[in-house]
Amino acid sequence: MLKQFFILCSGADKNLLEGCSEGEQTKFAGIGATVFFTAVMAFIASAYALFTVFDSIYPAIAFGVVWGLLIFNLDRFIVSTIRKRDSFSAEFLQATPRIILAVIIAIVISKPLEIKIFQKEIDTVLLKEKNAMALANKKQVATYFQTDLDKNKAQTDSLKSEISRKEKEVNALYETYIAEAEGTKGTMKLGKGPVFKEKIAKHDLAKSELDALRKTNEAKIAENDQKAKTLQADLDKKVTDTQPIIDGFDGLMARINALNKLPWLPSFFIMLLFLAIETAPIIAKLMSPKGEYDFKLEDLETALHATISQDKYQRNLLAKTSAEMHDRVYADIAQDNELYNLQRSKAKELLELQANGFVEKQKKTL
Known part of the structure; x- marks a missing residue:
């Protein structure tokens, strides 16, 4: 079977x-x-x-x-x-x-x-490519958010620097009125005199300004920190959303390209x-x-070809013979006087009818 x-x-x-x-x-x-x-x-x-x-x-x-x-x-x-x-x-x-x-x-x-x-070798190549794509994607997304992050960081640094400068100013005034009280600088007189009171008043004023500035700037810094967290969250979300596309980079074309690198x-x-x-x-x-089958098949095909050729020749010969016979038959008929006279009378009658019909049409148009 x-x-x-x-x-x-x-x-x-x-x-x-x-x-x-x-x-x-x-x-x-x-x-x-x-x-x-x-x-x-x-x-x-x-x-x-x-x-x-x-x-x-x-x-x-x-x-x-x-x-x-x-x-x-x-x-x-x-x-x-x-x-x-x-x-x-x-x-x-x-x-x-x-x-x-x-x-x-x-x-x-x-x-x-x-x-x-x-497959194992291709998976290794694809892993390297996926890692490179992930790093490139992260860098590209970070570049997209970098302007806002840098601007936010610059604002925060500026606010912190402003507080730091004010703190230095307050500390300097503190050291000044302490030195005045100790008599090591300024009037060089020990005790809390009029100059001391003037300097401590300046320190207290600067201290109150520092407190107000710190309160205002820390609120802005907290707002900037929250904004930075939001930007970072958006960045991380963008990276996370695009990661499945990179992880799915293992289709037929990707594997063929990886195979070509081996x-x-x-x-x-x-x-x-x-x-x-x-x-x-x-x-x-x-x-x-x-072999035997080929010879038998060739014999059948040649026999069929011969039969078809013979049939075609016979049909052509039959058509040629029939045409010759019809030519002879009609040639003999053409010599028959009786048929000639009958055909002549019928043709004459037809011509007369045509002529009469033409005259009748001409009369109607007059």
Whole structure:
């Protein structure tokens, strides 16, 4: 039963092959098996390729089945239409379009399986690219918010600097009136005299101004700090929102690009393997010797061609003979005087009727 199935896959004439030897049937069963397993490999490769695109097994399997059947039908058709000839170059020329197509298909279906085989290496390349993209994205988002952050920080620093300057001023006045009281500076008199009172009054005034300034600026600094937290939260949210896009950067095209960054030699040999698999049905047909089945098929085709050529010749000859006979019959009729006189009288009668009708029309127009 399995042998009959593979013979069916080969596209051979089952009835014609049944009359051939066991070896001839085995040869075509082998060709059919090559066609079948090529379609199976095409199904696996295309299904995996679609799985990496849709992340769903059902559309991947559905498309894989369609693609496998397409390759199966194509290979079966090509193999069944290749005729064994006396010249290998003529057979190869006949198979050239299929070989070119096989190269294209091999390149297409080998990539998904290469991606699966080198998955760990590709994941490493993608991880490096994702990390680089994440850093670049964070830098880009930070640059977008940097102007507002810098402006806010500058305002806060300015407010803090203003408080610091006022504190230095108050401290300087404090040291001045203390020194005046101790008699180490100013009037150089020990005690709390009029100058001391004047200087402490200035200190107290500056101290009250410092308190008011600190209260006002600290409120503004708190507001700026809150604004800075909001900006930072927005920055972090922007980075968080864009991170899933970076994490999802592992589609088919990304993996193909990552595969191209790996050493080319292993991928090249895998592609050659699939090229051999894709061209296997054609090569098997080309390399197989001209056998009993081919001779019988050639005999049937030449016999049919001869019959059709003979029928065509006979039809042409029949048409030519019939035409010659009709020419002779009508030539003889043309010499018959009785028929001539009858035709002459009828023509004369017709001309008279036409002339009378023309006269009647002319009268009506007058």
